[in-house]
Amino acid sequence: MKIFFYKALLIFIFFLLAFHFSFNYAVRIVKQELNNNISKEKVESIKLKIKNEMKTAINKENFIKPDDAILINKFLDKIKSDLEKRN
Amino acid sequence: MKLNYNKHKNSIFLIFFYFLVFFITFLNINDYGIHIEEKFHRLNGLFWVNYIFDLLGLNNLAEISQTKIDQIYDYTLNRPSYYNKYGVVLDLPVAFLEIFLSIDDVNKIYTLKHLLSFLIFLISSIFFYKLLLSRYNFFLSFVGVAIFIFSPRIFGDSFLYKDVLFLSFVTITIYYFNKSINIFNYRNIILLSLFSSLSVNLRFFAIIIPFLFIFTSFIKKDNLNNITDFCKKISFYILFFIFFLIIFWPYLWSDPLNNFLNLFKNLSRDLVDVKILYNNEFISNRLLPNTYILNWIAITTPVLQFISFFLGFIFCFLRLIKRFINIKEKSIYNDFWRGKNEETDFIIFIIFISFYFLFIFFEAPLYNGWRLVYFFNIFITYFVIYFISIIFGKVKNIFTKRTLIFFSLIIVMININAVIKFHPFQSIYFNKFLSEKTVNGYEGDYYGMASKHFFKKILSKNDSDKIYVAVASHTPLQRGIEGLPAKDRKKFIIVGQEYQMADYIFKNNISEVNSRLNKKYEIPENFSKVYTFKVNKIIVYEIFKKELTR
Numbered sequence: 004m005k006i007f008f009y010k011a012l013l014i015f016i017f018f019l020l021a022f023h024f025s026f027n028y029a030v031r032i033v034k035q036e037l038n039n040n041i042s043k044e045k046v047e048s049i050k051l052k053i054k055n056e057m058k059t060a061i062n063k064e065n066f067i068k069p070d071d072a073i074l075i076n077k078f079l080d081k082i083k084s085d086l087e088k089r090n
Numbered sequence: 091m092k093l094n095y096n097k098h099k100n101s102i103f104l105i106f107f108y109f110l111v112f113f114i115t116f117l118n119i120n121d122y123g124i125h126i127e128e129k130f131h132r133l134n135g136l137f138w139v140n141y142i143f144d145l146l147g148l149n150n151l152a153e154i155s156q157t158k159i160d161q162i163y164d165y166t167l168n169r170p171s172y173y174n175k176y177g178v179v180l181d182l183p184v185a186f187l188e189i190f191l192s193i194d195d196v197n198k199i200y201t202l203k204h205l206l207s208f209l210i211f212l213i214s215s216i217f218f219y220k221l222l223l224s225r226y227n228f229f230l231s232f233v234g235v236a237i238f239i240f241s242p243r244i245f246g247d248s249f250l251y252k253d254v255l256f257l258s259f260v261t262i263t264i265y266y267f268n269k270s271i272n273i274f275n276y277r278n279i280i281l282l283s284l285f286s287s288l289s290v291n292l293r294f295f296a297i298i299i300p301f302l303f304i305f306t307s308f309i310k311k312d313n314l315n316n317i318t319d320f321c322k323k324i325s326f327y328i329l330f331f332i333f334f335l336i337i338f339w340p341y342l343w344s345d346p347l348n349n350f351l352n353l354f355k356n357l358s359r360d361l362v363d364v365k366i367l368y369n370n371e372f373i374s375n376r377l378l379p380n381t382y383i384l385n386w387i388a389i390t391t392p393v394l395q396f397i398s399f400f401l402g403f404i405f406c407f408l409r410l411i412k413r414f415i416n417i418k419e420k421s422i423y424n425d426f427w428r429g430k431n432e433e434t435d436f437i438i439f440i441i442f443i444s445f446y447f448l449f450i451f452f453e454a455p456l457y458n459g460w461r462l463v464y465f466f467n468i469f470i471t472y473f474v475i476y477f478i479s480i481i482f483g484k485v486k487n488i489f490t491k492r493t494l495i496f497f498s499l500i501i502v503m504i505n506i507n508a509v510i511k512f513h514p515f516q517s518i519y520f521n522k523f524l525s526e527k528t529v530n531g532y533e534g535d536y537y538g539m540a541s542k543h544f545f546k547k548i549l550s551k552n553d554s555d556k557i558y559v560a561v562a563s564h565t566p567l568q569r570g571i572e573g574l575p576a577k578d579r580k581k582f583i584i585v586g587q588e589y590q591m592a593d594y595i596f597k598n599n600i601s602e603v604n605s606r607l608n609k610k611y612e613i614p615e616n617f618s619k620v621y622t623f624k625v626n627k628i629i630v631y632e633i634f635k636k637e638l639t640r
């Protein structure tokens with residue numbers, strides 16, 4: 004009986020340990036990744052970066068290269084014409 | 091009557107040692123700053139004093155305490171009625187003293203608290219010494235108690251009546267735990283119930299001590315042979331434990347059961363949820379790595395001490411496994427130990443491992459280093475001595491024995507040296523083998539102990555009547571002003587993160603947000619660094635000054 008009690012206790016502790024260091028560990032890693040990548044702070048910092056880039060763009064004389072400007076223009080025209088066709 | 095020197099030389103030596111430690115500390119106690127939670131604890135004490143006076147109908151005294159509460163309260167603090175679960179072991183007696191002795195100078199109140207906290211720590215170390223002496227010889231017990239007292243971070247925090255106060259009460263609890271298991275009588279059980287309830291009062295997680303006591307006394311052979319007596323004594327222990335818990339915790343008086351259960355209910359609200367600087371990264375304190383505690387202990391404990399602790403723990407663990415494998419259904423010995431010495435080792439081991447895994451399993455949201463588990467110092471020191479005693483037992487050669495004595499004294503000397511070198515900032519100690527980058531990649535002065543130093547520095551640089559100070563860290567600097575003489579306090583106006591209003595900015599590496607992403611603690615461009623306060627390689631704080639005149 005006594006040995007059974009101790010063995011049961013040991014198995015229970017090993018089970019807890021195994022659970023913690025496998026399942027719990029994996030869950031924590033996922034949580035950490037989520038916490039690091041989509042935290043409020045991260046979103047705020049991306050917003051701040053975008054705002055800074057926009058400010059830089061406003062201050063530049065030519066923000067978009069002429070080639071890119073032509074390309075974007077053509078692309079927008081294409082979208083516009085496609086949308087008009089649908090109507 | 092003639093004193094037999096030879097018979098009492100150990101006691102005389104110990105009395106001299108304690109006198110020296112106390113005397114030197116007493117002379118230097120004013121060097122320590124004000125920590126950021128002093129105000130809260132004063133408020134906590136006065137809040138419960140006020141509650142007791144109200145209860146007893148002592149209206150005049152209740153009025154005095156209420157006036158004091160209103161004077162102390164500031165915007166950086168929650169009302170104590172909101173956060174009323176904190177223990178009152180030291181806060182309440184000091185609040186009584188403050189009122190009955192009419193102490194109004196806040197610095198005197200804090201100094202008194204620092205002194206009492208240190209005294210309790212010293213008294214607890216005597217219990218630790220007695221615990222060691224019941225197991226080892228005088229020399230090893232003395233080395234143990236010296237390591238216990240002079241572990242740099244523990245020594246530094248021993249004045250701050252928070253985590254080391256808990257360490258002190260847990261030490262006394264463990265002493266009576268061991269004594270009760272050894273001699274299972276009513277006197278020891280009452281004392282154990284008293285100190286275990288005081289420990290629970292200070293830190294709720296100490297609630298596992300009663301369970302461990304019941305478990306350990308249950309597996310002891312002598313008790314199993316007389317199960318009626320065992321049940322009687324355990325019931326006695328539980329009753330007294332509950333009795334003392336209620337008596338010493340005014341929070342429980344109005345509705346003991348429900349208020350006690352509320353401790354669990356409000357746990358998620360009361361637990362801190364912040365980002366902490368750990369290994370040069372900001373991580374959430376709710377998602378700490380399993381190695382968090384061990385890593386902190388490793389980097390903030392002198393290397394030799396840590397290695398000895400680690401090896402001592404491994405040796406003890408291996409012996410326990412050996413005992414476990416050899417358990418037989420019928421045996422004249424106890425299952426996990428042979429004799430009194432091994433019994434003490436088992437008790438220390440089981441308490442340590444239970445607490446350690448409790449924190450890991452429940453993913454305890456620790457912060458500010460390992461301060462919440464400073465009571466591990468008991469186990470760290472115990473296993474250091476255990477390791478040294480094992481090596482002592484194995485060597486026969488007199489030269490090797492002397493080398494071992496030298497080794498033990500070296501561990502103590504390293505600690506004393508660190509205590510002197512870091513004075514009065516021992517609580518931010520890191521071991522000297524770490525690089526500057528590493529030590530500054532962990533939380534530094536989380537208690538804001540350096541705020542007094544900061545204000546004095548500013549006063550030496552600026553003699554204006556009004557000095558505006560902003561804070562670029564998660565340190566309520568406002569509270570540190572109390573460390574200054576009254577006339578100087580008025581000169582400072584703390585403007586939080588309103589940097590453009592400030593003449594100076596205080597910065598340390600404590601932040602509740604990821605300050606690399608969140609810019610709330612970013613120093614504006616029109617400020618430049620004028621001073622860096624370093625203790626060894628650790629940057630304690632920096633001062634930035636506005637380049638343009640106001």
